[in-house]
Amino acid sequence: MDPLALNADLHCHSDVSDGTLTPEGVAARAHANGVQLWSLTDHDETGGQHRARRAALELGMPFLSGVEISVTFAGKTVHIVGLGFDIDDAALRDGLAATRGGRSDRAREMGQSLEAAGIAGAYEGALKYASNPDLVSRTHFARFLVESGVCASTPEVFRHYLAEGKPGFVPHRWATLSDAVRWIRGAGGMAVIAHPGRYNFSPVEEFAFFTEFKQLGGEGVEVVTGSHRPDEYPKYAGLAREFGFYASRGSDFHSPDESHTDLGTLAPLPGGLIPVWELLAERVHTP
Ligand code: AMP
Ligand code: MN
Ligand code: MN
Ligand code: MN
Secondary structure, eight states, X not given: OOGGGSOEEOOBOOTTTTXXXXXXXXXXHHHHTXXXXXXXXXXXXXXXXXXXXXXXXXXXOOBOOEEEEEEEETTEXXXXXXXXXXXXXXXXXXXXXXXXXXXXXXXXHHHHHHHHTTOTTHHHHHHHHOSSTTOOOXXXXXXHHHHTTSOSSHHHHIIIIISTTSTTOOOOXXXXXXXXXXXXXXXXXXXXXXXXXXXXXXXXXXXXXXXXXXXXXXXXXXXXXXXXXXXXXXXXXXXXXHHTOEEEEEOOBOOTTTOSSOTTOSOOOOTTOOBHHHHXXXXXXXX
């Protein structure tokens, strides 16, 4: 079989971060949708990995460990996905714990800043949606603002309240690019740039980001993702070839009610790319 034709979904979230399904629930949905290689990539947290692996293997679905690390690069937040690392690696676990560390204070500040914008109780409201109290995310605030009728949908909340420059946005310093890549590689995994089309970098900034990531030991980039428009696939396929990066594919699924891209339903990777799962074959857990 052509390796590019594998239905791999290597980017999605459970309620261990800002998804709404449990790791077992995401595994079941991925399997039901025909996913042939699955990775759960919760934000800054590997606490769901053992459960995800167990559930996948019980379903007969090959599994790669995963995480999505929040990084501050050139004053912007970018996301780096780690795949195929040792789930119990201590340096990775400690690094992620430090990255999560500022989330509670940030969430309180977001609550205060929304309060100043006339929306009361958002911090307490967001907390109710966060199954993992260590991982309060903007997504949990968005769910509260939709539930309380302030906005009609999560994209609308982000546009009006949670994006940079809006009243509920609180700047935050995440991990450095160098630390994120080092933690992932140190644990035996591959570092992958998540959804590069989302960052609004200028071409010069984007080239600098890819160049520095490669120099630090980064090896992959998401080309086909639920966070890209299909017309962005050829652009990032081209950059993957230019930089010699392995290509990844993942829905970025968070919730049956919110996500427009379901698990396992994306287009295949474009031709002429080498998928990340070629290099990671030995890191795949098989039933
Ligand atoms: P945080 O890590 O707390 O800054 O939250 C970031 C999360 O917010 C992302 O992982 C997405 O799940 C979600 N998000 C970011 N931008 C948007 C958007 N425009 N629409 C919907 N969800 C978004
Ligand atoms: Mn998210
Ligand atoms: Mn992301
Ligand atoms: Mn994601």
